Amino acid sequence: MMFELTLPILAGWIAGWIVNYLADVLPITRRLDKPACRQCGVSFSWAAYLSFRRCPDGHGRSPRLWLVQIAITAMSVYAFLNPPLKIGYWAGMVLLAYFGVVFVIDVEHRLIMHPTSVFGALLALTLGIYSHGLAATLSGGLAGFLILITFYLFGILFTKMREKQMKMKGLEPDDEEAFGQGDVILATILGFLIGWPLIWFAVIVGIFLAGGISVLLVASWVIRRQFKANALMNFIPLGPYYILGAALVVYFPDILRALLPG
Numbered sequence: 001m002m003f004e005l006t007l008p009i010l011a012g013w014i015a016g017w018i019v020n021y022l023a024d025v026l027p028i029t030r031r032l033d034k035p036a037c038r039q040c041g042v043s044f045s046w047a048a049y050l051s052f053r054r055c056p057d058g059h060g061r062s063p064r065l066w067l068v069q070i071a072i073t074a075m076s077v078y079a080f081l082n083p084p085l086k087i088g089y090w091a092g093m094v095l096l097a098y099f100g101v102v103f104v105i106d107v108e109h110r111l112i113m114h115p116t117s118v119f120g121a122l123l124a125l126t127l128g129i130y131s132h133g134l135a136a137t138l139s140g141g142l143a144g145f146l147i148l149i150t151f152y153l154f155g156i157l158f159t160k161m162r163e164k165q166m167k168m169k170g171l172e173p174d175d176e177e178a179f180g181q182g183d184v185i186l187a188t189i190l191g192f193l194i195g196w197p198l199i200w201f202a203v204i205v206g207i208f209l210a211g212g213i214s215v216l217l218v219a220s221w222v223i224r225r226q227f228k229a230n231a232l233m234n235f236i237p238l239g240p241y242y243i244l245g246a247a248l249v250v251y252f253p254d255i256l257r258a259l260l261p262g
Contacts, residue, residue, distance in 0.1 A: 005077055005080070007080070008073075008076040008077045008079070008080035008081075008089075009073055009076065009077060011076050011093055012072050012073030012074070012075065012076025012077065012093075013069060013072075013073050015072050015073075015076060015093055015096065015097045015100070016068050016069035016070075016071075016072035016073060016100075017050060017069075018097055018101075019068050019072060019097055019100035019101050019104065020064075020065050020068050020069070020104075021035060021049075022101045022105075022116075023064075023068075023100075023101055023104040023105050023108070024038075026101075026105065026113055026115065026116070027105055027108070027109045027111060027113070030113075030115075035049045036055075037055035037056075037057065037059050038059075038062070039055070039057075039059040040055060040057045040059055042055050042056050042057050044056075052065055052066070064104065064108075068100060068104065071100075072096065072097070072100055075096055075251070076093060076096070078251070079092045079093065079096065079251060082251075084250050084251055085131075085253055086130065086131040086132075087127050087130065087131060087250075091127060092250070092251070094123065095123065095127065095193075095250065096247075096251075098116070098119065098120055098123060099243050099246075099247060101116055102116055102120065102186065102239060102240075102243060103239070103240045103243050106182075106237040106239035106240055107237055107240055110180075110237050111182065112180065112182025112183065112185065112186055112239050113182075117182070117185045117186070117189065120186075120189045121185075121188075121189050121192065123193075124141075124189045124190070124192035124193035125137060125192050127193055128140065128141075128192045128193050128194070128195055131195070132195045136195035136196050137192050137195055138192075139195070139196040140191035140192055140193070140194060140195035140196040140197075140198070140199045141188045141189070141191040141192040142188075142191065143191050143196050143197075143199050143200065144187035144188045144189070144190055144191025144192075144199045144203070145184060145187065145188040145191065147187060147199070147200070147203050148183055148184040148186075148187035148188070148203070149184050151183075152180075152181070152183070152184050182239065183238050183239055183242070186239050186242055186243075187199070187203060187242060190202055190242055190243070190245075190246040193246060193250070194246055194249045194250065198249050198256075201245065201249065201256070201259075201260065202242060202245035202246040202248070202249055203242060203245060204245070205241075205244065205245030205248060206238065206241035206242035206243075206244065206245040207241070209241040209244060209245070210236060210238055210241040213236060213241075214236060217236070
């Protein structure tokens with residue numbers, strides 16, 4: 001068994017490298033470039049970067065690197081033993097790497113980048129049409145778009161309320177949004193991938209997960225008596241939660257069947 005797992009462990013580790021590399025360079029350079037230290041900007045040699053060594057100036061590396069490597073490798077082994085239905089292990093690994101890149105960049109930068117969205121749309125259309133046909137793929141994408149564009153419009157009202165509160169506090173309004181255009185694009189992509197009607201489930205799971213984190217965040221403000229200062233002033237990235245909802249559909253169908261009998 002251990003010999004059989006060598007392939008998914010190796011594939012998962014390489015996929016983790018790719019996710020970490022793209023998450024490090026794309027938000028900064030907007031292109032495939034040599035990775036550099038976030039603290040001082042000094043470029044890494046590839047050997048130093050891939051072995052997670054300190055930068056030439058001695059700055060340490062982010063714990064995120066190891067978290068991504070371990071998580072992607074573990075998911076690779078799981079997907080090898082439980083291949084995603086219809087798309088199989090290798091396509092599932094490409095999808096997992098895409099999920100990882102979008103997840104990390106949105107968590108760290110509150111940004112869903114256009115290049116990753118273009119790649120994701122092409123990948124999702126291909127896998128969606130192969131898995132459940134053209135009609136379900138396109139209707140899933142349309143549903144994802146309509147659901148999130150509705151939230152986006154409500155988010156504009158919330159943003160205006162936030163700007164008003166910032167002005168009352170003597171602060172200059174920023175460009176933070178409750179729902180960004182990237183969230184709408186991501187929901188459309190996930191709709192292509194998992195089709196109609198499962199896109200509803202993925203979005204609902206994402207909303208519940210984000211809501212749970214928000215409740216914990218608000219509770220911490222109340223405990224520290226910081227609620228008035230922070231209310232309407234902080235947003236959490238939503239893309240990662242929609243990705244978790246879609247990943248549940250793709251990689252954990254048994255859980256999906258338990259939650260949605262019939």
